[in-house]
Amino acid sequence: MKIPIKKSKNISRRDFVQTGIQGTTLLGISPIAVPFKTFSPDKKTRTVYGACYHDCPDTCSWKITLEENKITHFAASTSNPYTAGKLCNKMNNFPKDVTFHPDRILTPLKRTGNKGEGTFEKVSWEEALRDIGNHLRKTLAESGGTAILPFGYAGTEGLVQNDAMSGRFFARLGASKLGRTICGDTAYAGVASVNGNALGVLPEDLVHSRYIILWGTNPVLTTPHLVPYIQKAKDRGAKIVLIDPYRSASVDLADWHIQPRPGTDVVLALSMMHVLFQEDLVDQDYITRYTYGAEQLRKHVEKVSPEYAEVITGISSADIVRLTREYAQTKPSAIRALIGMEKSANGASIFRAITMLPSLTGAWRMLGGGLSHFTFELFDDALNWERLTVSNDIGSADRRTINMVEIGKALTNKSLDPKIEVLFIYNSNPAVIAPNQNLVTEGLKREDLFTVVIEHFLTDTARYADYIFPATTQLEHWDLMVSWGQCYINLNQPAITPLGEAKPNSEFFRLLAKEMSFEEDYFAESDLKIIEKTLDSKHAYLKGITFKYLEKHGWARLKLPTPWLPFANGNFKTDSGKCEFYSESLLKEGKPPMPEYQVPNKSNGDQSRFPLQLLSIKSTAHFLNTSHANVEHLRKSEGALKVEISVDDARVRHLDNGDKVKVFNQRGEIIARTFISENIKDGMVIIPQGYWSSLVEGGSTANALTNDKLSDMGGGSALQDTWVQVEKIT
């Protein structure tokens, strides 16, 4: 997820100039200089610390050994206890797979063929920047800044290369804003509407739990460094329950797998509440002291009996009762959720409902009890965000926002005023990751759209660019890495000088600012200075964690109070200071004050034509979203694009394992191989997300089928509310 910054305070331009001047003397190193400070006495061997840039909750620390400036060893940190000496399948071979990959783009490129065709010629940085500057000046004069749109997501999670300089640039330009809501915002909206924030059980504290529900998350694949903590709890006698419509890789960790119909977990959670109240399994003292709206909630769930829930969720009423009793009576009990469930029309409601459970049972009182979700707010508190969010203070506040989930619609909407004429894409691959892929590519093909892509590779998106610029990789630039899944901060130090003509994102935007004659001081700030200032907060969580400390050690765990029991005595971060079972503020916004289940709108999805619900999830162990899906040995390990289908659904369609099929609906069609499995119930299919369209037969991937509707809150996508048909290709 893009680490959302919730608390940035605006600073005035004047403050900025003052702090900026003070800051200039701190580090006189240019933004892309390599710190050859870590040489051994013989000056031949040196060690460089860094961390993984991926949009992955684990944010692993690494250590690189170089001899005479050549990387001789790239490995996980063995000293950081969370990384614990292991990266993952995706990253073990990172220098070769990405930085030194022969297909890497190392010079600016200008399009020579048709959009999408992928033919380009080399150009110089100067020429390309000048041409872009001309386009920007013309667009600003004729259509205004909002005809320009940045599209950046979490290709790198580093605070500097993610959006520090680009945020300033687009704010100064007066460009449209991008609603960066494709991952985590809906989950967060649900959890925070109840608790005020998403903090809770820290990953390490899961070892104290005696009952862990892995609710709609697949840690074995998506958060591998959390698994040892869950395993340790299990070794100490904890029961692990997996709630997932799919028999995911995490089933091996679980003692019990419960398979609800997708999107129906809100009913499951409400019926658990029904049982909690009915069987008096609630912690009345906790409820009275620290919660708001318990009486309304009790009434709200009266009708959601386990028998009723069985019809909606497909889980037997006996199992619902058993799950509730075990969850309430085994202490401490934890619910671990992440992102997966958010991508439906019920996404936020699901997260709202499950967030209420630990307050009903008083699970928050004990270490290892409560909800384990995001940790980014620890860094939000700890760091000096003002340095990064200078952009809040620049330009007009009322720039329009385009939701990234709806990028296809935005690019093709003829009545959008002004229409999007210039598009900058960095840290993202929207031609693959955004829902309704065919509409996205229709937009990217527009002849009157000028597209600039900053990338490592010729991705499906980059094929549509007018200019491609070569970005540096994590081995070649500075960054400060925080995490959304654990409590460690890392300084990423460059190990080598950038290959070819690659430059960090930050430098691209500095140079473009120069081309645009933007002379503000904030464009002159070096990456190192941004990092120094961001670390300079005086917050207790950062005690002793200075730039110098991180330069020497690479990583540090935030200095959090122990034991970490955020809600043992209430202290919820809502306006009322209580856990809000009933939300007056949502009611004011016209939303249901308590979570409700909406029957998904199968719009245009005539069920007889498209009877199978498609979940396109992160079931690939070798790709991180679309990253690495172009690396041959990783793609080989993953195999051909598959559609997983139940035994009965395959039988009625006369399908055998490995058959070539088309999966289609009103939005698109993809070609895949069948994988007949007992991992899903009838009526559903699974297709992994991540494969590149240009590298699969048929030229389309999962998002060619997904809908681009929004979820109930938070601006996220409801892309799992997608219905398809599967047919054999003969």
Ligand SMILES: Nc1nc2c(c(=O)[nH]1)N[C@H]1C(S)=C(S)[C@@H](COP(=O)(O)OP(=O)(O)OC[C@H]3O[C@@H](n4cnc5c(=O)[nH]c(N)nc54)[C@H](O)[C@@H]3O)O[C@H]1N2
């Ligand atoms: N290997 C690998 N790791 C990754 C990624 C990757 O692409 N590959 N991506 C990273 C990113 S960006 C993210 S956001 C995280 C996501 O991490 P997770 O949230 O753990 O992963 P997902 O695959 O999105 O979803 C987890 C599970 O939720 C289930 N699910 C879907 N809908 C429902 C529902 O309605 N109810 C219930 N109970 N379960 C449901 C899916 O079947 C899936 O098994 O993973 C990160 N880690």
Ligand SMILES: Nc1nc2c(c(=O)[nH]1)N[C@H]1C(S)=C(S)[C@@H](COP(=O)(O)OP(=O)(O)OC[C@H]3O[C@@H](n4cnc5c(=O)[nH]c(N)nc54)[C@H](O)[C@@H]3O)O[C@H]1N2
């Ligand atoms: N169907 C379906 N669609 C989904 C999802 C799903 O579960 N199912 N999951 C959604 C989720 S949770 C997420 S987070 C999004 C992920 O969406 P994205 O963040 O767009 O996905 P990535 O594939 O990680 O693309 C990141 C790109 O950034 C590039 N990159 C990496 N580092 C740098 C850098 O330093 N500079 C520049 N300029 N580029 C860099 C990489 O080469 C890569 O091409 O996908 C979403 N889409």
Ligand code: SF4
């Ligand atoms: S992708 Fe995740 S698990 Fe793999 S090295 Fe990066 S942070 Fe660690």
Ligand SMILES: [Mo]
């Ligand atoms: Mo994500």
